[in-house]
Amino acid sequence: MNALQVTGLIARHGRRAVLRGADLHVGQGSITALLGQNGSGKSTLMRSVLGVHPRTGGTVRVLDLPENASGPRVRERVTYVPTGGAVLPQETARTHFAFGARIYPRWNPQRALDTAAELHVPLDQRAGRLSTGQRMGLALAYALGSSTELLMLDEPTNGLDPDHRQLLAQFLVAYAAEGHSVLLSSHVLPEVEGLADHGAFLKDGRVILEADLDELRTQHAVVQAILPDVLPSGSIQRLSSVSGVRGFEVQGRTLTVHVQGGREALLAALANLKPVDIQIKPRPLAEVYDDLLGGGA
Amino acid sequence: MTWLEWRHVRLPLSLLGALALLVGVGYASRVLHSLPPFASVHELGPWANGSTCTLWAGLLSNRESTCTVGLQFAGRWFDWWAPLLVTLVGALFGSRLNSGLAFLQLQPLSTTRILAVRVIAGLAAVTLAVLVSAVLVSTRGALDFTWWHSGAVMRSEFWIATALVWGRGVTVFVIAGLLTQLVPPAVSALAAITGSLALLGTPIDPFVRAVTLVYTPEQFGELAQRESIPLQVIQAFIAAHAPLRVEASFPLLGWTLAATLISGILMALLFTRPRSQ
Amino acid sequence: MTQEPSEERGVLEWITPHVNPHSGIPIYIQIVQAFARAIQRGTLRPGESLPTVRLLAQTLRLAPNTVTRAYAELQRQGLIESRAGAGTTVLSRPVTQFTDEASRQALTDELHDVLHRMLASGLTVTDLRRLLDNFTASSTQDVL
Numbered sequence: 001m002n003a004l005q006v007t008g009l010i011a012r013h014g015r016r017a018v019l020r021g022a023d024l025h026v027g028q029g030s031i032t033a034l035l036g037q038n039g040s041g042k043s044t045l046m047r048s049v050l051g052v053h054p055r056t057g058g059t060v061r062v063l064d065l066p067e068n069a070s071g072p073r074v075r076e077r078v079t080y081v082p083t084g085g086a087v088l089p090q091e092t093a094r095t096h097f098a099f100g101a102r103i104y105p106r107w108n109p110q111r112a113l114d115t116a117a118e119l120h121v122p123l124d125q126r127a128g129r130l131s132t133g134q135r136m137g138l139a140l141a142y143a144l145g146s147s148t149e150l151l152m153l154d155e156p157t158n159g160l161d162p163d164h165r166q167l168l169a170q171f172l173v174a175y176a177a178e179g180h181s182v183l184l185s186s187h188v189l190p191e192v193e194g195l196a197d198h199g200a201f202l203k204d205g206r207v208i209l210e211a212d213l214d215e216l217r218t219q220h221a222v223v224q225a226i227l228p229d230v231l232p233s234g235s236i237q238r239l240s241s242v243s244g245v246r247g248f249e250v251q252g253r254t255l256t257v258h259v260q261g262g263r264e265a266l267l268a269a270l271a272n273l274k275p276v277d278i279q280i281k282p283r284p285l286a287e288v289y290d291d292l293l294g295g296g297a
Numbered sequence: 298m299t300w301l302e303w304r305h306v307r308l309p310l311s312l313l314g315a316l317a318l319l320v321g322v323g324y325a326s327r328v329l330h331s332l333p334p335f336a337s338v339h340e341l342g343p344w345a346n347g348s349t350c351t352l353w354a355g356l357l358s359n360r361e362s363t364c365t366v367g368l369q370f371a372g373r374w375f376d377w378w379a380p381l382l383v384t385l386v387g388a389l390f391g392s393r394l395n396s397g398l399a400f401l402q403l404q405p406l407s408t409t410r411i412l413a414v415r416v417i418a419g420l421a422a423v424t425l426a427v428l429v430s431a432v433l434v435s436t437r438g439a440l441d442f443t444w445w446h447s448g449a450v451m452r453s454e455f456w457i458a459t460a461l462v463w464g465r466g467v468t469v470f471v472i473a474g475l476l477t478q479l480v481p482p483a484v485s486a487l488a489a490i491t492g493s494l495a496l497l498g499t500p501i502d503p504f505v506r507a508v509t510l511v512y513t514p515e516q517f518g519e520l521a522q523r524e525s526i527p528l529q530v531i532q533a534f535i536a537a538h539a540p541l542r543v544e545a546s547f548p549l550l551g552w553t554l555a556a557t558l559i560s561g562i563l564m565a566l567l568f569t570r571p572r573s574q
Numbered sequence: 575m576t577q578e579p580s581e582e583r584g585v586l587e588w589i590t591p592h593v594n595p596h597s598g599i600p601i602y603i604q605i606v607q608a609f610a611r612a613i614q615r616g617t618l619r620p621g622e623s624l625p626t627v628r629l630l631a632q633t634l635r636l637a638p639n640t641v642t643r644a645y646a647e648l649q650r651q652g653l654i655e656s657r658a659g660a661g662t663t664v665l666s667r668p669v670t671q672f673t674d675e676a677s678r679q680a681l682t683d684e685l686h687d688v689l690h691r692m693l694a695s696g697l698t699v700t701d702l703r704r705l706l707d708n709f710t711a712s713s714t715q716d717v718l
Binding site: 050052071072073075076079080082086087088089090091095099102103104 | 301400
Binding site: 029030031166169170173174176177190193194195196197198213214215217218220221225263264267268270271274275276277278279280281282283284285286 | 593595596597598599600601602603627628631632634635636637638639640643686687690691693694695696
């Protein structure tokens with residue numbers, strides 16, 4: 001049973017079709033990163049799952065609930081923290097927690113208070129008067145206190161200073177270690193790299209790739225060859241059509257090839273050019289992200 | 298949800314309640330006078346807003362010639378502070394209809410439930426305010442005419458007036474609630490309060506009961522000849538003389554209630570509309 | 575955070591610089607390699623206990639699944655053992671033995687990679703054979 005299974009999700013934002021058939025799954029105990037540029041529909045996807053944004057097509061299955069279960073039923077098991085965090089402006093943090101205790105059957109008061117303490121959230125000030133970072137801290141403390149099986153966070157690192165970002169990562173890891181599942185969205189891969197074990201890349205309203213991130217790292221590599229002479233014309237086309245080649249750079253006598261999957265074909269092709277030196281290096285995922293989603297990692 | 302609602306409203310409600318009690322007790326014990334123009338200076342008799350004599354003669358002499366005196370009852374009954382209190386309460390609850398909605402939408406609550414709790418809270422608050430003011434006002438006693446005993450007046454006009462004040466409160470609540478779907482809460486509260494108070498006591502105020510006392514020109518006697526009759530004179534006259542008949546009407550009330558109902562439905566629809574962000 | 579026993583704290587301290595989430599090397603492999611090297615060099619002795627998945631994940635700010643995978647791989651390589659209640663400990667083995675077909679296959683693939691690169695850079699098969707002979711000769715001296 002997955003924490004979340006989304007199939008063919010279609011949603012609009014006004015007249016614009018934002019999601020055009022997105023597929024996504026979040027395994028239990030996984031921290032999954034939903035990656036995409038700003039405006040690609042990450043928030044819309046999360047809100048559609050929650051039943052807060054209208055869906056025009058596709059199915060959403062949350063945990064053991066029936067497909068396309070009603071909003072309130074989904075929200076009993078899934079907590080969502082929007083960008084910047086949503087709070088009740090007139091109420092204090094303590095009131096928020098008291099409310100949460102009444103509304104969530106598995107509310108964990110200690111975790112809520114500890115998170116708030118570590119993120120320096122004043123407990124007796126009206127939420128409307130908190131700073132951006134404190135308001136986000138309150139929203140996070142409330143979300144973690146709810147102890148729901150799936151936690152969805154929209155760009156959670158926005159508005160948090162670096163210390164608090166590290167704390168947030170620790171909280172989420174501890175939460176996942178207890179068996180909860182986490183889906184967090186980001187448009188900057190390095191901020192969630194390591195924290196996430198699974199990734200889904202959202203572009204043009206569809207998830208163009210969903211993979212275990214370590215698997216992705218295994219598949220992608222950079223082969224750098226130093227040639228004895230400048231690359232003869234025609235070889236560029238030949239080399240780029242070798243299976244697995246995803247990208248190409250030539251600078252003088254240095255050839256840099258981005259390869260995915262098996263490398264034998266490429267290495268055999270390179271051998272014909274009699275390179276002086278060949279190195280195979282791992283390829284940072286940030287570059288893979290750039291290739292997939294274009295710009296702004 | 299109900300718990301949250303109570304937590305939020307208990308402070309403003311107790312403040313308003315204390316204020317209402319203070320002013321109301323002052324009013325009831327006759328320490329505080331009613332303020333013109335809604336009350337007579339001597340606190341005798343209702344606000345008479347004009348007397349006209351219509352005399353038919355000659356070929357049309359078969360028509361009834363009358364002298365009429367128009368009175369406003371609800372405006373007089375509760376003067377200014379009960380409608381004011383009820384306006385404030387209605388505007389407060391109406392304008393915070395959407396408060397904290399961004400957060401509440403994400404909770405395992407249905408939107409209809411949130412709306413229902415907030416509407417019931419608002420209506421309950423208005424009703425409470427009206428009952429408190431009714432209790433305090435009733436202690437001032439009723440008008441006493443020679444021909445219309447105060448007991449009878451209290452039994453009929455008083456409760457009609459109370460209902461009209463309630464209607465005012467509910468309408469302010471609905472207007473504020475509707476406006477707050479479109480403009481910030483502070484703006485909607487101010488707009489609703491201003492609208493209600495601006496209309497209070499004017500001829501186009503929907504929540505008044507207009508009573509017309511119809512006299513024959515003979516009853517009016519020499520008063521019929523005078524151009525502008527001072528208020529005390531009119532009041533002394535109507536207190537002493539029984540009219541031919543009493544006509545009562547609620548101008549504008551029917552339309553206003555219909556408009557309130559439609560606004561209420563619109564407010565509910567706007568509240569529960571699926572929001573994209 | 576509660577105070578871990580000092581040996582676990584030591585482990586947490588030395589492993590942190592060995593794991594770089596941005597390098598492009600699968601993170602679980604980085605953890606596996608760091609621990610494997612430490613065990614082979616003797617930095618981690620048999621019987622020493624490793625941090626729990628949760629503690630290691632929190633310290634390194636990695637997804638628990640990643641750490642679980644690393645520990646599973648180390649266990650498959652026969653380097654560590656997880657027992658309910660006793661935690662994870664380093665196994666006492668003088669020389670690591672690769673009992674698993676999958677790990678053997680992974681190493682073979684790695685060797686093929688290197689061999690291809692060597693051939694592509696101009697070495698001949700004869701050169702490779704000579705390299706292997708030299709290696710065998712020197713490694714039999716090291717084993718003890």
